[in-house]
Amino acid sequence: MKKRHGLALSLFLAASTLLAGCGGANNDKGGTEGGGEATEDQFTVGMVTDIGGVDDKSFNQSAWEGLQAFGEENGLEKGNDGFDYLQSQSDADYATNLNTLARKKFDLIYGIGYLLQPAIDEIAQQQKDTHFAIVDSVVEQPNVASITFKEHQGSFLVGVVAGLTTKTNKIGFVGGVEGDLIKKFEVGFIEGVKAVNPDATVEVQYAGSFGDAAKGKQIASSMYGLGADIIYHAAGGTGNGVFSEAVDLKVEDPNRELWVIGVDKDQHEEGNGKTKAGEEFNITLTSMVKRVDVAVKDLAEKGKAGEFPGGEVIEYGIEEQAIGIAPSDEHLSEEVKAKVKEFEEKIVNGEIEVPTK
Numbered sequence: 001m002k003k004r005h006g007l008a009l010s011l012f013l014a015a016s017t018l019l020a021g022c023g024g025a026n027n028d029k030g031g032t033e034g035g036g037e038a039t040e041d042q043f044t045v046g047m048v049t050d051i052g053g054v055d056d057k058s059f060n061q062s063a064w065e066g067l068q069a070f071g072e073e074n075g076l077e078k079g080n081d082g083f084d085y086l087q088s089q090s091d092a093d094y095a096t097n098l099n100t101l102a103r104k105k106f107d108l109i110y111g112i113g114y115l116l117q118p119a120i121d122e123i124a125q126q127q128k129d130t131h132f133a134i135v136d137s138v139v140e141q142p143n144v145a146s147i148t149f150k151e152h153q154g155s156f157l158v159g160v161v162a163g164l165t166t167k168t169n170k171i172g173f174v175g176g177v178e179g180d181l182i183k184k185f186e187v188g189f190i191e192g193v194k195a196v197n198p199d200a201t202v203e204v205q206y207a208g209s210f211g212d213a214a215k216g217k218q219i220a221s222s223m224y225g226l227g228a229d230i231i232y233h234a235a236g237g238t239g240n241g242v243f244s245e246a247v248d249l250k251v252e253d254p255n256r257e258l259w260v261i262g263v264d265k266d267q268h269e270e271g272n273g274k275t276k277a278g279e280e281f282n283i284t285l286t287s288m289v290k291r292v293d294v295a296v297k298d299l300a301e302k303g304k305a306g307e308f309p310g311g312e313v314i315e316y317g318i319e320e321q322a323i324g325i326a327p328s329d330e331h332l333s334e335e336v337k338a339k340v341k342e343f344e345e346k347i348v349n350g351e352i353e354v355p356t357k
Contacts, residue, residue: 043304045070046101047085047110047296048094051211054085056237058264059210059292063112063135066293070300080104094119102127108303110135110296113210114181120144131308133299135292136181142311147295150317151181152188153347154288155234156354157325157340158261159192161286162200162230164336167257169200172223172231176210176238184356185234185263185288191354196339203228207238216241224249224258230285232261239263240270246283247273254281259331262287266326287326294322319348 045067054064067083076082084106086097094116101109102123109130111120114137124132124141131143138146162171173189175182190202203223207215216238223231224245231246233239239262246260254275262270262284271284295316302308316322325340332340346352 042076042081043074043108043300044076044081044106045083045108045110045300045303046104046106047112048097048101048116049085049087050094050113050115050236051088051090051209052113052236053087053211056211057240057267057270058236058262059290060112060236062265062290062292063110063296066296067110067300069293070297074304080106091115095123098123098132099127102130107131108133108300108308112292113137114179115177115210131303131310133296135295138313140311144311145299145309146313147299148313148315149290149292149295150315150323150354151234151288151290152184152191152354152356153318154290154323154325155185155188155232156192156195156347156352157344158232158286158288159189159194160196160340160343161192161325161332161336162189162232162261163193163195163197164339165259165285165332166197166200166230168227168229169197170227170229171200171202172220172228173202173204174216174219174223174231174233174235174239174242175204175206176235177208178206180357182206182234185232187357188354189232192343195343207235209238210236212238213241213244217245220245220260229257230259230261232263232288234263234288236264239267243267243270243283247271250281250283251275254279259283259285261285262326264288264290264292266328268326268328282331284328285331286329289324289326291316291322318344 049060052060054060071083088094098119110133112135117137120132120134121139124144133145135147173186193200193202205219216235220231220242231242233242243260246258250273260283267287268284271282274280
């Protein structure tokens with residue numbers, strides 16, 4: 001049985017403001033070749049995205065921002081001699097992309113998302129001298145570190161926000177691919193809603209994809225049409241369609257009160273819109289922040305220092321300051337913010353144990 005423990009973090013707030021890089025390689029498969037003369041002690045880091053890509057405004061983008069922050073602080077350039085990524089167009093690309101980075105002799109290679117778990121498991125056994133890290137899953141190999149998060153804790157907190165904010169008592173949850181991971185988001189969110197508003201109902205739908213914005217927009221249209229005034233998405237790029245639908249509805253009826261709760265990153269900007277009269281608005285109520293960037297950067301620093309936790313599972317939650325609510329809170333009343341703080345403290349001190357399924 002692998003050891004599971006919390007890993008103390010120092011939040012690098014500046015890292016969260018870095019713009020996500022956009023890989024400019026052939027076939028949209030990643031970054032540039034080269035990147036300068038390699039030195040003997042240069043530590044190189046690469047990552048393989050899932051199909052969402054580094055511009056998904058969510059999970060993959062946050063991970064890429066973490067790598068960029070690591071590169072900037074260590075004087076590295078984007079490319080084979082510093083830090084880079086390969087973007088996956090389908091699940092068939094995962095193993096190929098991981099193997100490509102391993103052959104290019106990257107010291108540490110991340111697989112971003114649980115969908116890469118089988119590929120990491122396979123390639124780690126073939127490339128035993130390379131260190132790998134899997135985000136959101138566990139691979140039991142001595143050269144793999146497994147990064148997991150307590151998403152249910154943060155989802156509970158945004159559920160509290162939704163339960164206290166809804167006017168219709170109808171709330172939606174849009175998931176990407178149904179499975180144990182996204183179930184943590186769903187269950188935690190519903191528990192948070194019910195903790196403060198037992199009269200509210202939460203409709204749950206899964207899109208079957210993390211990269212289908214059109215499907216997200218379609219589901220959101222149905223939920224808002226049936227009276228939901230808040231939707232929380234845990235759907236990666238599919239969630240972009242939820243924002244798009246909410247903005248479009250607000251443009252059509254500026255007086256309508258509806259909201260989206262973002263995920264993984266502070267998705268405040270995704271909720272920006274402008275009425276036909278030219279008045280600006282924002283429909284992002286809040287976001288459940290999952291600091292993938294901090295975890296990725298933290299592990300890279302440990303790897304560079306020769307302290308790579310191979311074979312271990314590292315779990316990040318509220319206590320490690322890696323899970324929480326976004327700082328953009330202008331739409332939240334003081335009462336709601338106080339309630340969130342109250343429940344956050346109860347979770348940390350063990351008074352509340354948020355279920356995962």
